[in-house]
Amino acid sequence: MQTQQEITRLQTTIHELLLEAKNQGASAADAGLSIDNGLSVNVRLGDVETIEHHCSQGLGITVYFGQKKGSANSTDLSEKSIKETVTAACSIARYASDDPYAGLPDPDRLASEFKDLELYHPWDLSPNDAINLALSCEDTARQYHPDISNSEGASVDTYQGIRVFGNSLGFLHGYASTRHSISCSVLGERDGNMERDYWYSVARNHKNLESPELVGKKAAERTVLRLGARSLTTRKAPVLYSAEVASGLISSFLGAISGGSLYRKSSFLLDSLGTKVFPDFINIYEQPHLLGALGSACYDAEGVTTKANKIVTDGILDSYLLSSYSARKLDMQSTGHAGGVHNLCISAGEQDFQQLLKQMDTGLLVTELMGQGVNPVTGDYSRGASGFWVEQGEIQYPVQEITIAGNLKDMFQHILAVGNDIDYRGNIRTGSILIEEMAIAGE
Amino acid sequence: MDNSAFQLAKQAILVPSDLQESDIHRVMDQLLNGSVDNGDIYFQSSHYESWVLEDGIIKEGSHNIEQGAGVRALSGEKTGFAYSDKIDLPVLLSAVKNVQAIARQGQTAKTSLPGRTPYPALYAPINPLSSLSDQEKVDFLRKIDAETRKLDPRIEQVIISLVGVQDHILIANQGSSLVGDVRPLVRMNVSVIVEEKGQREQGSMGGGARSDYHYFLEQDRALGFAREAVRQALVNLEAIPAPAGSMPIVLGSGWPGILLHEAIGHGLEGDFNRKGTSAFSGRVGERVASSLCTVVDDGTLQDRRGSLSIDDEGTPTQCTTLIENGILKGYMQDKLNARLMGVQPTGNGRRESYAHTPMPRMTNTYMLPGESDPEEILQSVKNGLYAKNFGGGQVDITSGKFVFSASEAYLIENGKITHPVKGATLIGNGPDVLTRVSMVGNDLALDSGVGTCGKEGQSVPVGVGQPTLKIDALTVGGTNV
Ligand SMILES: [Zn+2]
Numbered sequence: 001m002q003t004q005q006e007i008t009r010l011q012t013t014i015h016e017l018l019l020e021a022k023n024q025g026a027s028a029a030d031a032g033l034s035i036d037n038g039l040s041v042n043v044r045l046g047d048v049e050t051i052e053h054h055c056s057q058g059l060g061i062t063v064y065f066g067q068k069k070g071s072a073n074s075t076d077l078s079e080k081s082i083k084e085t086v087t088a089a090c091s092i093a094r095y096a097s098d099d100p101y102a103g104l105p106d107p108d109r110l111a112s113e114f115k116d117l118e119l120y121h122p123w124d125l126s127p128n129d130a131i132n133l134a135l136s137c138e139d140t141a142r143q144y145h146p147d148i149s150n151s152e153g154a155s156v157d158t159y160q161g162i163r164v165f166g167n168s169l170g171f172l173h174g175y176a177s178t179r180h181s182i183s184c185s186v187l188g189e190r191d192g193n194m195e196r197d198y199w200y201s202v203a204r205n206h207k208n209l210e211s212p213e214l215v216g217k218k219a220a221e222r223t224v225l226r227l228g229a230r231s232l233t234t235r236k237a238p239v240l241y242s243a244e245v246a247s248g249l250i251s252s253f254l255g256a257i258s259g260g261s262l263y264r265k266s267s268f269l270l271d272s273l274g275t276k277v278f279p280d281f282i283n284i285y286e287q288p289h290l291l292g293a294l295g296s297a298c299y300d301a302e303g304v305t306t307k308a309n310k311i312v313t314d315g316i317l318d319s320y321l322l323s324s325y326s327a328r329k330l331d332m333q334s335t336g337h338a339g340g341v342h343n344l345c346i347s348a349g350e351q352d353f354q355q356l357l358k359q360m361d362t363g364l365l366v367t368e369l370m371g372q373g374v375n376p377v378t379g380d381y382s383r384g385a386s387g388f389w390v391e392q393g394e395i396q397y398p399v400q401e402i403t404i405a406g407n408l409k410d411m412f413q414h415i416l417a418v419g420n421d422i423d424y425r426g427n428i429r430t431g432s433i434l435i436e437e438m439a440i441a442g443e
Numbered sequence: 444m445d446n447s448a449f450q451l452a453k454q455a456i457l458v459p460s461d462l463q464e465s466d467i468h469r470v471m472d473q474l475l476n477g478s479v480d481n482g483d484i485y486f487q488s489s490h491y492e493s494w495v496l497e498d499g500i501i502k503e504g505s506h507n508i509e510q511g512a513g514v515r516a517l518s519g520e521k522t523g524f525a526y527s528d529k530i531d532l533p534v535l536l537s538a539v540k541n542v543q544a545i546a547r548q549g550q551t552a553k554t555s556l557p558g559r560t561p562y563p564a565l566y567a568p569i570n571p572l573s574s575l576s577d578q579e580k581v582d583f584l585r586k587i588d589a590e591t592r593k594l595d596p597r598i599e600q601v602i603i604s605l606v607g608v609q610d611h612i613l614i615a616n617q618g619s620s621l622v623g624d625v626r627p628l629v630r631m632n633v634s635v636i637v638e639e640k641g642q643r644e645q646g647s648m649g650g651g652a653r654s655d656y657h658y659f660l661e662q663d664r665a666l667g668f669a670r671e672a673v674r675q676a677l678v679n680l681e682a683i684p685a686p687a688g689s690m691p692i693v694l695g696s697g698w699p700g701i702l703l704h705e706a707i708g709h710g711l712e713g714d715f716n717r718k719g720t721s722a723f724s725g726r727v728g729e730r731v732a733s734s735l736c737t738v739v740d741d742g743t744l745q746d747r748r749g750s751l752s753i754d755d756e757g758t759p760t761q762c763t764t765l766i767e768n769g770i771l772k773g774y775m776q777d778k779l780n781a782r783l784m785g786v787q788p789t790g791n792g793r794r795e796s797y798a799h800t801p802m803p804r805m806t807n808t809y810m811l812p813g814e815s816d817p818e819e820i821l822q823s824v825k826n827g828l829y830a831k832n833f834g835g836g837q838v839d840i841t842s843g844k845f846v847f848s849a850s851e852a853y854l855i856e857n858g859k860i861t862h863p864v865k866g867a868t869l870i871g872n873g874p875d876v877l878t879r880v881s882m883v884g885n886d887l888a889l890d891s892g893v894g895t896c897g898k899e900g901q902s903v904p905v906g907v908g909q910p911t912l913k914i915d916a917l918t919v920g921g922t923n924v
Binding site (some may be wrong): 005044049050051052053054055056057058069070071072073076081084085088089091092093094095096097098099100127150152179187193194195196229231234235236262264265266350370371372373375376377378381383384386391400401402404405406407438439441442443 | 485491494497500501502503504505506507508509510511519520521522523524525526527528529540541542544545551577578581600602636638641644645686687689704718719720722769798800822832835836837838839841842845846847848865866867868870871873918919920921922
């Protein structure tokens with residue numbers, strides 16, 4: 001296979017990079033290379049709008065002179081550029097300070113087994129094929145309802161890439177992966193007010209994508225449901241985060257238990273290891289080796305082996321998320337989280353989405369959040385929201401121009417249920433999350 | 444045109460690639476040979492460095508080199524685009540072949556663009572990266588760290604970052620010769636964590652300009668950022684829960700102009716209006732703000748972060764009046780959307796890099812000053828919120844709903860600033876919010892040079908500004924119901 005040849009070629013380049021670093025006096029180094037190719041088409045109102053051909057490459061090197069560190073990146077993989085990039089990294093390292101915690105991972109933590117995670121499924125898709133898929137997606141959306149008045153279009157994207165990583169401890173590995181997606185965004189209009197919503201499907205293997213028609217239908221359905229949205233009066237009420245926005249709550253949690261925020265003391269979950277962060281029924285774990293999943297990886301960004309971690313058991317925090325550096329700062333061991341988590345899962349309850357609505361009875365269903373509004377140091381949370389007002393377990397009407405606010409520490413403790421309507425489109429896999437009460441501000 | 448910037452850009456891009464201007468003409472001929480309306484090639488060579496001080500030591504630094512070329516063909520409303528990290532003739536010709544596929548889909552109608560107009564350079568074609576030696580950079584960071592830590596015993600953590608960029612740009616356009624630009628950009632940030640009685644808070648302040656690192660040494664700027672970061676963190680230690688609900692809001696001058704960027708600016712970008720997807724579509728000539736409000740987008744301010752001598756399509760930037768005395772005057776345009784809407788480009792065609800396609804983007808967006816004394820504005824509010832500083836914001840251009848998050852805010856009680864309150868999100872409706880502006884201060888200030896705007900996954904540096912403003916009612920998203 002051509003891909004294998006390409007990986008081998010890039011591995012040779014990694015060797016050259018590491019050798020060059022050594023020749024320039026570095027005591028240790030790591031290096032990464034990437035090559036990406038892609039096609040992206042967008043159609044709008046039944047006609048092609050853009051066809052984009054993507055083709056990019058990059059190299060990155062980090063060098064250590066004892067405990068001093070420097071790094072450099074370039075989009076030029078030529079021999080001349082390799083030399084210059086290493087020189088740039090070395091000259092920075094010379095001016096960096098001695099940092100007792102800096103350095104490559106402990107050798108025994110590096111990955112040594114490389115299972116084929118089935119991440120590479122190229123899609124032989126011509127621009128014309130892609131256009132036709134996008135057209136049928138957008139067409140379905142536009143036909144869905146008379147209130148659909150305009151379109152931002154439908155897109156089909158396909159990417160394939162190669163990543164190769166190595167370090168001066170002898171670690172060297174490369175793999176190929178693919179990622180394909182279909183998305184659609186349409187507008188609806190009622191009584192002079194416009195609303196817009198979208199839907200997308202993404203997968204490593206294009207056979208696992210939702211059909212273009214389904215993506216189009218969901219985009220249109222979501223748009224039409226938003227028409228006629230109004231604000232709410234200011235109040236306190238239960239809030240149900242739909243699965244696609246619930247992952248944002250979990251990522252705030254992950255930020256708070258990541259090594260960087262902990263050693264900087266910029267987390268609202270300092271010293272929380274072994275303490276109760278969530279209710280009893282919450283379990284959070286990681287499955288980095290799922291075949292063909294979007295977040296799968298054998299090793300983290302510095303080559304440390306990834307494993308099936310338990311992060312939260314029965315509501316109690318079992319593990320922080322640490323890189324080698326943050327682990328040393330905290331006098332702990334790396335957990336293989338340089339660069340983040342891999343397929344993080346929240347244990348789902350028995351209830352589906354409809355049952356969660358019933359359990360909430362009266363409250364706010366949130367389907368979109370806006371703005372940053374999260375203070376990572378204190379956990380104070382206030383974000384713009386839109387969604388639906390729910391009474392007796394039934395959706396009453398769409399709402400917007402409101403905010404929801406609380407404190408994350410408190411919100412986590414007051415999770416009442418997690419649904420089994422899991423959204424598999426990202427690295428965080430969660431169902432809808434019901435929170436007992438939040439402050440809602442409106443008109 | 445500024446010859447020296449153009450010559451320097453040519454030197455940086457064409458010489459290493461062994462390309463002649465005649466080669467570029469050949470590629471352009473090839474590109475415009477098919478049935479396309481227009482096309483361009485964007486060459487870029489960019490050097491970027493960053494230095495980070497944390498825990499009192501220079502923890503890391505990095506140096507990035509990015510270069511490549513993006514080739515674009517336009518035909519009607521269609522765009523074909525391809526880019527490469529390599530700049531050489533065979534690669535460019537193959538990119539041309541790829542993008543011409545778009546033309547085969549479309550019709551032919553060649554239009555001729557106006558020739559090259561002279562324009563002033565709004566910043567010097569300098570290299571910020573070499574404006575200080577590496578030793579001077581790290582000494583500077585260490586000095587600011589030491590001075591910052593002396594400001595208050597409650598400071599636990601200080602993180603200082605210093606970033607410099609030098610961008611070389613060459614643009615080949617139909618019907619005009621090659622144009623070029625050299626764009627310097629520097630940015631510095633100080634963030635602190637303070638602790639008192641087990642309670643922690645953060646504060647952060649920074650600034651920047653199209654200048655070099657000496658900018659931070661002048662006028663005590665660097666330490667000014669530090670003092671401001673510490674002050675904000677200490678204020679937030681005292682903060683009480685923010686109120687929830689609709690109330691009068693006084694917005695501070697300067698960075699709170701992000702309100703204009705989110706609530707108004709994005710909705711006035713040409714692409715959304717051509718497509719009719721913006722809440723402002725088709726509303727030119729209508730009242731969208733109180734008569735006190737005049738809002739401009741001005742890419743021509745000397746040395747400012749959002750300024751450009753020419754935009755990324757080679758159009759000189761200008762000062763575009765968006766709203767005049769409350770009436771919507773016009774949109775911000777790139778070439779594609781200007782042509783399709785039958786208006787002139789406004790110098791707002793911007794792209795993150797050669798690997799992205801241009802679209803209408805803001806430069807420096809601000810409201811002109813009014814007549815009220817800021818003190819008098821505060822005194823006019825019985826019960827409300829004074830939002831002095833903000834984090835980021837976001838807008839849904841279709842529904843017009845926008846949010847922005849206060850990082851420093853106070854209760855106003857009986858015309859006086861009383862308690863600081865915890866950061867709250869403010870939410871409103873773009874086409875509505877400026878109609879509720881009842882007082883405009885005489886204290887126009889632009890932000891310190893920190894803004895980055897994201898649109899469709901592309902980030903570009905921007906500026907914002909405004910005088911102190913009073914909005915009669917806006918929803919505050921606190922917890923105190
Ligand atoms: Zn923006």
